[in-house]
Amino acid sequence: xxxxxxxxxxxxxxxxxxxxxxxxxxxxxxxxxxxxxxxxxxxxxxxxxxxxxxxxxxxxxxxxxxxxxxxxxxxxxxxxxxxxxxxxxxxxxxxxxxxxxxxxxxxxxxxxxxxxxxxxxxxxxxxxxxxxxxxxxxxxxxxxxxxxxxxxxxxxxxxxxxxxxxxxxxxxxxxxxxxxxxxxxxxxxxxxxxxxxxxxxxxxxxxxxxxxxxxxxxxxxxxxxxxxxxxxxxxxxxxxxxxxxxxxxxxxxxxxxxxxxxxxxxxxxxxxxxxxxxxxxxxxxxxxxxxxxxxxxxxxxxxxxxxxxxxxxxxxxxxxxxxxxxxxxxxxxxxxxxxxxxxxxxxxxxxxxxxxxxxxxxxxxxxxxxxxxxxxxxxxxxxxxxxxxxxxx
Numbered sequence: 001x002x003x004x005x006x007x008x009x010x011x012x013x014x015x016x017x018x019x020x021x022x023x024x025x026x027x028x029x030x031x032x033x034x035x036x037x038x039x040x041x042x043x044x045x046x047x048x049x050x051x052x053x054x055x056x057x058x059x060x061x062x063x064x065x066x067x068x069x070x071x072x073x074x075x076x077x078x079x080x081x082x083x084x085x086x087x088x089x090x091x092x093x094x095x096x097x098x099x100x101x102x103x104x105x106x107x108x109x110x111x112x113x114x115x116x117x118x119x120x121x122x123x124x125x126x127x128x129x130x131x132x133x134x135x136x137x138x139x140x141x142x143x144x145x146x147x148x149x150x151x152x153x154x155x156x157x158x159x160x161x162x163x164x165x166x167x168x169x170x171x172x173x174x175x176x177x178x179x180x181x182x183x184x185x186x187x188x189x190x191x192x193x194x195x196x197x198x199x200x201x202x203x204x205x206x207x208x209x210x211x212x213x214x215x216x217x218x219x220x221x222x223x224x225x226x227x228x229x230x231x232x233x234x235x236x237x238x239x240x241x242x243x244x245x246x247x248x249x250x251x252x253x254x255x256x257x258x259x260x261x262x263x264x265x266x267x268x269x270x271x272x273x274x275x276x277x278x279x280x281x282x283x284x285x286x287x288x289x290x291x292x293x294x295x296x297x298x299x300x301x302x303x304x305x306x307x308x309x310x311x312x313x314x315x316x317x318x319x320x321x322x323x324x325x326x327x328x329x330x331x332x333x334x335x336x337x338x339x340x341x342x343x344x345x346x347x348x349x350x351x352x353x354x355x356x357x358x359x360x361x362x363x364x365x366x367x368x369x370x371x372x373x374x375x376x377x378x379x380x381x382x383x384x385x386x387x388x389x390x391x392x393x
Contacts (some may be wrong), residue, residue, distance in 0.1 A: 001025065001047045001048060001113070001116065001117040001128065002024070002025045002027070002045065002047045002072075003021060003024045003025065003027070003045045003046060003047065003048045003049075003050050003113075004025065004027050004029060004042060004043060004046040004048070004049050004050065005021065005026055005028045005029070005050045005052060005287075006029045006031070006033070006036065006049060006050065006051050006052070006168045007028070007029075007030055007051070007052040007053060008031065008032045008033060008053055008197060009030075009052065009054065010030070010365070012149050013028065013052075014052075014102070014103065014236070014252075014302065016103060016106050017052065017079070017102070017103075017106070017114075018065060018207075019202075020106070020109045020113070021050075021113075021197075022202035022205070022213075022277070023113075023198035023199055023201070023202045023242065024110070024113065024117070024198075024208070024242075025159075025160045025242065025244065026160070026210065026211070027042070027046070027160075027210075027211070029212050030044065030046050032063075033053070033056070033059075033063040033067075034060075034063040035062045035063060036063055036064070036066075036067035036070065037063070037066055037067050037070065038250045039070075040070050043067075043070045043072055044070070044072070046072045047072050047116075047117075048072055048075065048076075048077065048113075048116060048132055049071055049072055049075070049076040049080065050076075050077050051064070051076060051077070051078045051096075051301065052079045052080075052085045053078075053079070053080050054080060054081050054267055054357075055080060055081060055082070056080060056087070056090075056091075057172075061090045061091075061093075061094050064076070064078075064091075064094035064095065064096065065093065065094040065095060068094060068095030071095060074368075075095070075096075075097035075098075075116075076095060076096045076097055077096070077097060077099075077100070077109075077116075077170065078096045078098070078099040078100070079089055079099075079100050079101075079109075080099070080102060081101065081102065081230050082101055083099050083100075083101050084341060086120060087099075093303060098112055100112075102348045103217070109358050110199075116219065121262075127227055127245070129244070129245050129259075129266050129267075129368060130246045130248065130264045130265045130266050131149075131234070131245065131246070131247050131265065131266065131267050131269060131367065131368075132238065132250060132261050132265040132267070132268050132269065133145060133146035133149075133200070133248065133249050133250070133269045134246045134250050134251065134252065134254075134258075134268065134269070134270060134285070135251065135252045135270065135271045135272065135282075135285075136252060136270070136272065136273070136278070136281035136282045136284065136285035137252060137272070137273075137277060137281045137282075138252060139273065140252075140273050140278060140304060141271060141273070141304045141305060142249060142251060142271040143165075143167065143172055143173050143176065143249050143251065144176055144247075144337065145269075145271050145302055145304060145330065146163065146173065146247055146249040146269075147163060147173045147176035147177050147214075147249070147346070147364065148176060148340075148346055148347040148348060148356075148357075148360055149245040149247065149360055149364070149367075150162075150163040150212060150245070151177070151208065151209065151212055151348050152209065152348045152357070152360040152361055152363070152364050153245055153247070153347070153364050153367075153368075154209065154211040154212045155211075156361060156364045156365075157244070157245075157364065158211070159211065159244035159245060160211050160212075160213075160242075160243045160244050161211060161212050161213075161243070161244065161245040161246075161247060162205075162212075162213050162214075162215060162243040162245070162246050162247070162290070163177070163208075163212070163213070163214045163215065163247045163248075163249065164186065164215045164217075164231070164235075164236070164239065164246060164247070164248045164249070164260055164261075165186070165214070165215065165216055165217030165249050166186070166217060166248055166249060166250045166251075166257060166258065167217045167249055167250065167251035167253070168217075168218065168221065168224035168225070168227075168251070168255060168257065169219055169221045169224070169226075169251065169253055169259075170219075171185075171216065171217025171218055171219065171249075171251075171287055172217075173214065173216065173217060173249055174206065174214060174216045175341060175344075176340065176341060176346065176347075177206075177208045177212075177214055177344075177345075177346050178206055178208060178214070178341070178343070178355075179218070179286070179344025179345075180204050182214070182216035182219075184204045184216070185204075185208075185215075185216045185217060185218050185219060186215050186216065186217055186218065186227070186232075186235065186270065187218045187224075187226065187227065188204050189201065189204045189215070189229070189235050189367065190226070190227050190231035190232065190235065190251070190293075191226075193231045193234045193235065196234060196235070196238060196332050197207040197238075198238070198242060199296045201235075201238055201239070201242065205318060208346065209260070209346075209349070212346075213243075215235075217249075219272070227257050228256075228257070229256045229257055229259065230262040231341060232260045232261065233260045233263075233264075236248075236260065236261065236264050237264075240264070245368075246259045246320065248265070250262075254257050254288075259292075260302050262289075262292065262294065263299075265294075266288055266298065267298050267299075267300060267367060268298060268299050268300070268366075269299075269300045269302055269367070270282055270285060270286060270289075270293050270299065270300070270301050270302065270322075270324075271301075271302045271303075271304050272301065272302070272303060272304065272318075273303075273304055273305050274303055274305070274306050274307075274312075274313045274314075274315075274318065276313070279313065279318060279321060279322070282301065282322060283321060283322055283323075284323055286299060286322055286323065288303075292329035296323075296324065299324040300324070300328060300366075300367065301319065301322050301327045301328070302322050302327065302328045302330060302363075303315055303327045303328065303329045303330065304330045305332040306329050306330065306331055307331070307332040315327045315329050320349040326350065326364060327372070328359075328363050328367075330359045330360070330363075331355045331356055331359060335354075336350075336354035336356060336357070337350035337356065339351060347360070348360060348361070
């Protein structure tokens with residue numbers, strides 16, 4: 001269920017509240033309640049509005065009542081510190097479906113959300129888009145690209161993204177997003193696939209950011225062989241129901257488990273470096289993917305660590321040799337990457353203005369449907385001259 005968490009509070013979201021919402025697609029909005037009426041485009045895309053505040057004032061009740069025609073299909077749920085009988089009556093008049101005292105009644109929220117989710121009609125064919133990243137040779141940077149693209153996609157599209165690490169040899173996607181080793185991996189979910197549900201699935205994830213989660217890969221290569229295609233297929237099927245985008249990193253090893261990911265992919269992304277060995281191996285990989293039934297138009301090649309001053313092979317020539325359309329070029333930018341790994345933070349967060357981060361921002365627009373809204377406001381001088389031209393025709 002898509003939930004908009006609206007809060008005027010400046011403090012961080014209560015961990016108990018965040019854990020209760022991890023099984024749902026969550027979008028956080030921090031703004032006063034009187035700004036609800038100006039966010040019709042946000043509310044119309046959600047199934048439920050969840051308002052978290054301290055003590056609503058008369059102005060807040062009036063704002064909720066004014067915005068009640070814009071409430072999503074499942075209505076509005078209010079969480080506040082204390083609720084008296086008069087406040088409950090005000091909440092009902094404002095269109096609030098359910099009011100809970102937080103955190104005293106925190107244990108009631110998951111059951112209420114599950115009940116509201118069951119009552120929602122499921123759209124036919126509604127599922128997250130699956131993007132698979134792979135490589136034909138070591139050292140291409142496929143895990144780096146997949147991990148940071150997932151973060152850039154979530155930030156730019158403002159949708160929920162899950163990164164699944166299916167590398168079967170020393171999976172390390174967590175190093176590019178978080179600090180420390182994950183407590184659970186995809187192996188734990190595969191071992192409990194018979195009773196897998198949204199709550200159990202959420203318990204096995206690492207929360208990177210509000211809209212980005214990571215399902216770490218097996219840390220022991222010997223244990224990676226215990227995963228079966230049927231188990232991975234069940235895990236990915238549930239992930240597609242819970243997330244708008246599912247980014248899968250399968251590395252350079254192809255197995256029956258990897259084929260399960262490819263079968264669900266809407267686009268396969270091949271990462272290579274501008275060298276002759278990488279080009280030769282990637283050409284064979286593209287031919288193999290096409291032989292497996294992956295359409296020509298669904299394969300995208302990413303040229304990583306490209307230095308225009310030193311590279312002997314040009315992107316246009318590489319794209320022509322691979323035969324899979326124009327390449328997405330990522331520049332060689334080692335300093336921000338090293339800083340990102342040392343800090344345990346995603347590159348688009350800790351080095352948003354770096355050349356590699358800017359290339360990832362641009363790549364988001366080429367992979368998937370067109371962006372409906374601009375990401376950043378126009379520059380100051382553009383806004384200034386636009387206003388001047390409007391006032392001085």
